[in-house]
Amino acid sequence: MGRTLAEKVWDAHVVRQGGPGEPDLLYIDLHLVHEVTSPQAFDGLRQAGRPVRRPDLTIATEDHNVPTQAIDQPIADLTSRTQVDTLRRNCAEFGVRLHSLGDAEQGIVHVVGPQLGLTQPGTTVVCGDSHTSTHGAFGALAFGIGTSEVEHVLATQTLPLAPFRTMAITVEGELPEGTTAKDVILAVIAKIGTGGGQGYVLEYRGEAIRALSMEARMTICNMSIEAGARAGMIAPDQTTFDYLAGRPHAPAGADWDAAVQWWSTLHTDDDAVFDAEVVLQAADLEPFVTWGTNPGQGVPLSGSVPDPATITDPDARHAAERALAYMDLAPGTPLRAVAVDTVFIGSCTNGRIEDLRTAAEVLRGRKVADGVRVLVVPGSARVRLQAEAEGLDQVFTDVGAEWRNAGCSMCLGMNPDQLAPGERAVSTSNRNFEGRQGKGGRTHLSSVEVAAATAVRGTLSSPADLDAPVPA
Amino acid sequence: MEPFTTHTGVGVPLRRSNVDTDQIIPAVYLKRVSRTGFEDGLFAAWRGDPSFVLDQPGYAGGSVLVAGPDFGTGSSREHAVWALKDYGFRVVLAPRFADIFRGNSGKQGLVAGQVAQEDVEALWALLEAEPGTRVTVDLDTRTVTCGSFSAPFVVDDYTRWRLMEGLDDIGLTLRSEADIDAFEAVRPSWKPATLPVRA
Numbered sequence: 313m314g315r316t317l318a319e320k321v322w323d324a325h326v327v328r329q330g331g332p333g334e335p336d337l338l339y340i341d342l343h344l345v346h347e348v349t350s351p352q353a354f355d356g357l358r359q360a361g362r363p364v365r366r367p368d369l370t371i372a373t374e375d376h377n378v379p380t381q382a383i384d385q386p387i388a389d390l391t392s393r394t395q396v397d398t399l400r401r402n403c404a405e406f407g408v409r410l411h412s413l414g415d416a417e418q419g420i421v422h423v424v425g426p427q428l429g430l431t432q433p434g435t436t437v438v439c440g441d442s443h444t445s446t447h448g449a450f451g452a453l454a455f456g457i458g459t460s461e462v463e464h465v466l467a468t469q470t471l472p473l474a475p476f477r478t479m480a481i482t483v484e485g486e487l488p489e490g491t492t493a494k495d496v497i498l499a500v501i502a503k504i505g506t507g508g509g510q511g512y513v514l515e516y517r518g519e520a521i522r523a524l525s526m527e528a529r530m531t532i533c534n535m536s537i538e539a540g541a542r543a544g545m546i547a548p549d550q551t552t553f554d555y556l557a558g559r560p561h562a563p564a565g566a567d568w569d570a571a572v573q574w575w576s577t578l579h580t581d582d583d584a585v586f587d588a589e590v591v592l593q594a595a596d597l598e599p600f601v602t603w604g605t606n607p608g609q610g611v612p613l614s615g616s617v618p619d620p621a622t623i624t625d626p627d628a629r630h631a632a633e634r635a636l637a638y639m640d641l642a643p644g645t646p647l648r649a650v651a652v653d654t655v656f657i658g659s660c661t662n663g664r665i666e667d668l669r670t671a672a673e674v675l676r677g678r679k680v681a682d683g684v685r686v687l688v689v690p691g692s693a694r695v696r697l698q699a700e701a702e703g704l705d706q707v708f709t710d711v712g713a714e715w716r717n718a719g720c721s722m723c724l725g726m727n728p729d730q731l732a733p734g735e736r737a738v739s740t741s742n743r744n745f746e747g748r749q750g751k752g753g754r755t756h757l758s759s760v761e762v763a764a765a766t767a768v769r770g771t772l773s774s775p776a777d778l779d780a781p782v783p784a
Numbered sequence: 785m786e787p788f789t790t791h792t793g794v795g796v797p798l799r800r801s802n803v804d805t806d807q808i809i810p811a812v813y814l815k816r817v818s819r820t821g822f823e824d825g826l827f828a829a830w831r832g833d834p835s836f837v838l839d840q841p842g843y844a845g846g847s848v849l850v851a852g853p854d855f856g857t858g859s860s861r862e863h864a865v866w867a868l869k870d871y872g873f874r875v876v877l878a879p880r881f882a883d884i885f886r887g888n889s890g891k892q893g894l895v896a897g898q899v900a901q902e903d904v905e906a907l908w909a910l911l912e913a914e915p916g917t918r919v920t921v922d923l924d925t926r927t928v929t930c931g932s933f934s935a936p937f938v939v940d941d942y943t944r945w946r947l948m949e950g951l952d953d954i955g956l957t958l959r960s961e962a963d964i965d966a967f968e969a970v971r972p973s974w975k976p977a978t979l980p981v982r983a
Binding site: 327328330333334335337339341342348349351352355360362367368369370371376377389391392394395398409429430431432435440441442456457458459460461463464467468469470472474506507510511537538540542560561562563567568570571574606627630631634724725726743745746747748751 | 800801802804806807810811812814815816817818819829852853854857858859860861862863865880882883884887888891892940941942953954956957958960961963964967968971972973974975976977978979981982983
């Protein structure tokens with residue numbers, strides 16, 4: 313019987329097969345490290361007197377805590393500074409490559425890995441961060457791990473893992489104009505639920521997926537975890553190879569040829585069987601936004617806030633009631649009538665150069681609505697430099713948006729970029745959990761297109777709405 | 785890690801589903817570099833509200849949390865497990881757990897037992913009827929008992945074995961170091977490497 317993409321990558325990394333009911337021991341090709349989930353892991357190594365087994369397969373960057381303004385100054389928040397300083401000390405002590413604040417390669421780990429060419433098809437990639445699923449866009453088996461596992465990978469370059477089940481998510485046909493990768497993944501999560509992917513590696517397939525750029529594929533794989541999945545993958549193809557060619561750590565010469573030969577075998581065989589399958593028609597999709605406090609609570613932008621009374625499952629109804637109370641929304645309110653205070657464009661979901669080009673295109677020649685704060689935060693320092701070389705920063709500042717330095721920023725508000733209590737935001741990030749972007753803050757997830765159009769109109773909008781009157 | 789066989793303690797009914805790790809411990813509490821002392825961050829956004837279960841005196845000293853489905857979703861932060869353990873929880877029971885959370889729990893000696901939804905409802909009813917009711921969790925037989933009520937829970941065999949033996953994962957893996965060496969010896973040279981740095 314044929315194998316799925318995920319099974320092929322898994323099989324290629326088994327160091328030791330587990331007995332019945334036991335996990336396999338898997339080799340890890342690339343370990344990404346950041347300041348929040350690593351200090352206790354390095355401490356564990358130190359206590360046990362263990363070295364980092366493969367510093368040459370490990371790379372660290374500062375992203376979760378770092379300020380996006382005045383980055384030449386010492387970090388003002390003392391606990392943030394301690395955490396960043398601890399990472400610097402640990403990397404120096406254990407010989408791990410680190411890109412610190414101010415370095416051209418600093419940025420969100422999930423933006424840095426791909427742009428350096430380190431994320432490659434058929435690799436296993438881990439990081440103490442659930443959005444590691446991003447790297448699956450290259451046909452890598454990539455997943456988030458906890459701090460104990462970070463220590464385990466540092467010490468052994470392996471992880472004991474119980475086999476995953478596989479789920480195909482097929483998006484048939486062509487996406488309608490104005491519908492993006494972000495809308496696809498928000499619709500997938502709304503369809504299968506925040507627990508629908510639990511225990512599965514998702515493989516995104518179909519014509520609509522094949523037509524996407526690498527950046528857009530990363531947006532989709534990034535949010536696999538929001539459906540509860542361990543990982544998301546897309547089979548590598550010419551789009552993948554073209555993205556990788558010439559990147560600093562991509563193979564070159566004869567190595568490139570050998571790599572491409574293997575990468576070209578990394579697709580699900582025709583006779584392989586998935587444990588579950590979900591099919592969506594691209595033609596049915598449209599711009600999507602969330603109304604609630606988990607990423608599965610989303611509807612098309614053209615829709616309205618649902619009425620919990622119509623939800624039959626008592627658990628889901630109760631969750632919806634709680635969400636509406638937190639979000640201060642009344643059932644039946646059209647999403648387009650919801651006014652925001654803040655717009656956040658950035659994060660590992662939508663902070664890549666293509667996202668910033670899209671935002672600039674929507675915003676160019678317009679003005680941010682009165683009273684709306686707009687933060688544009690590049691995913692990495694490299695993305696920032698590229699955007700500045702293209703003059704995108706000028707577009708953002710001309711319209712009244714703030715152009716910041718790279719980091720996770722308001723996606724999770726570990727740095728000073730936070731929502732105030734009661735403040736409402738549209739955000740291109742990945743989580744609309746209670747308090748995620750600041751205690752009491754209210755988040756609507758959307759695509760870059762919707763976020764940028766909302767910045768102009770002040771109410772949830774798509775670029776197609778830009779020349780229509782703002783709803784009363 | 786301390787071996788776990790059986791535990792009896794006050795049960796705490798958390799009548800909520802989809803309790804994500806941002807709710808278990810908000811990001812602002814993740815800035816520490818230590819591995820202990822996270823109890824103050826546990827459910828921080830909900831604490832201080834007298835209607836919240838952990839703020840009700842009847843559930844003081846609780847050590848068995850009984851929650852709704854999809855507990856521990858979202859961020860991979862192991863701090864969520866540390867915060868629960870630092871507060872005093874030894875066991876979380878729920879109809880369904882997020883994968884990463886369940887994995888993190890197993891590594892820290894926190895038992896994440898999967899219990900049928902109707903059994904969770906029954907436990908909630910018992911614990912709410914009489915705050916302070918004690919619950920016994922027996923990992924050997926994988927049974928939860930509360931007065932005359934008893935129900936099975938699921939913990940996979942391998943995790944159960946490690947929890948009961950109190951085994952450290954890294955030590956276990958390093959027993960297979962020869963296999964790791966052998967794997968590395970035949971790994972293709974064109975696989976990505978972070979060092980030496982290339983620009």
